[in-house]
Amino acid sequence: MGSCCNNLFLPSSHPLASDFSQHFRCPKLPYLQRKGMLHGLQRASKVLAYYGLKTPPYKLDALEPYISQRTLEMHWGGHHRDYVEGLNKQLEKNNILYGCTMDELVKVTYNNGNPLPEFNNAAQVWNHDFFWESMQPGGGDMPKLGVLQQIEKDFGSFTNFKEKFIESALTLFGSGWVWLVLKRTEKCLAVVKTSNAITPLVWDDIPIISLDMWEHAYYLDYKVHNHHKGLFLFSIVNPSLIDPWGSSMQNDKGKYVNVFMDHLVSWNAATARMARAEAFVNLGYPKIPVA
């Protein structure tokens, strides 16, 4: 399941390509012609926009031993793929939503708090695309330059931010996501947690990093210790993985969250996203040269 063989896609390793999600699926056309659904499009150019499953910018075993290949195959190949296929099926019936970019689709289907049935699938496709690109093999460590400066400005220190992020992840009830967002009106970074499929995109904020806290994201790797003895022993040896909140189940979630912060989070992706965000949100004080 390491490649998406029947879809054409832009190289998603380029972080700024994350908005280009329109994939042209020509094989669909004859099927639609048979169903007589092409209508007025028969004379127009014979392509319809659908959404495809984007592959993560790394091989499925690249995040071992923190996230196993089995989890990625299940999570990406199973859940994420189901959301994409579900969305495509829904879009077949509702052509008002054709031709949107993924971002637009999420905002439109959110419908200001009264989500349309397509919202769940659309948002989860977007969320998972964003999540895969928020991680990288050999990630973790610290952000640099502008991102670090902004974090220190808005949270006090990187450690504060990390604690806040981890605390949010562990106090999330049910399924959801934890985000580092750049708030558009407040012009500052913040840690936000959302339920189910909600994304800060619907409030017009700009997400920088996300972490999937749905159980399927960590269950296979962090629930069953005897299947992943290596990981468990590794976590004993590495004190940074010990969960400060101490309850026996939080330790599993805690391990997952700590591992994400220490080894997986892609600050490179965050930097690229911040750079792009600064084109829309004015963060700094103007640099007035002193004569």
Add this chain to the structure above:
Amino acid sequence: MLILTNEPEHEREREKSRFKVALRAISRRTLGQGLGFHREVRNLGLGFGNVRELQTFSLPDLPYDYGALEPAISREIMQLHHQKHHQTYVTNFNKALEQLHDAMSKGDSSTVVKLQSAIKFNGGGHINHSIFWKNLRPVREGGGEPPKGSLGQAIDTQFGSLEALVQKINTEGAALQGSGWVWLALDKEMKKLSVETTVNQDPLVTRGSMLVPLLGVDVWEHAYYLQYKNVRPDYLKNIWKVMNWKYASEVYGKECA
């Protein structure tokens, strides 16, 4: 520690407390089988005998072995679900209640309000899972046997057939986004059955104060992931093989008597 006043109006309180001490001793010996909680009586030191009780809740035992529900639900899942997830809800529920008790005695209303979501989540988790364990039964003890008597008739009248009801519950359970529960509920006032869903760990009463749960199915991913992966519909199909309709019939009979 029991500090009791000697005032006559608290004679009965003292009797109750002595009984509780005895009960506690017995319950400790029988390792809390079947008892969901034990009580500690504390006097807040106000001479008028303001005896406040702080109940702690504990994990109820499963009425069957962890592997008894195979192959519908694996031993691994049952063990994790009971010993880790349910236990965590109980622990955090007790913690939240303790914090609530402190906040109330200090008159800290903002903390009291802030704790409500933790109490709803963890308390709901404890309530829901306690019902869930009773809803399941190994096949050899009658799990999966369809309901007879008044509940069976009510199902046929209101849903057409048992298959139709199961179909409805499975559809709603599969369609539930994220985490939650799907219930066969009885409105005890209207004496009507219905299929309800709740999100996260909200107990059934949040959907209607007159609703009594007859059967609940946990559709949180932790309830099926290790065995069924992301195919929730398969889990929903198979769980009926170990469903304890006897419990549902008993509750129905009691409410509709």
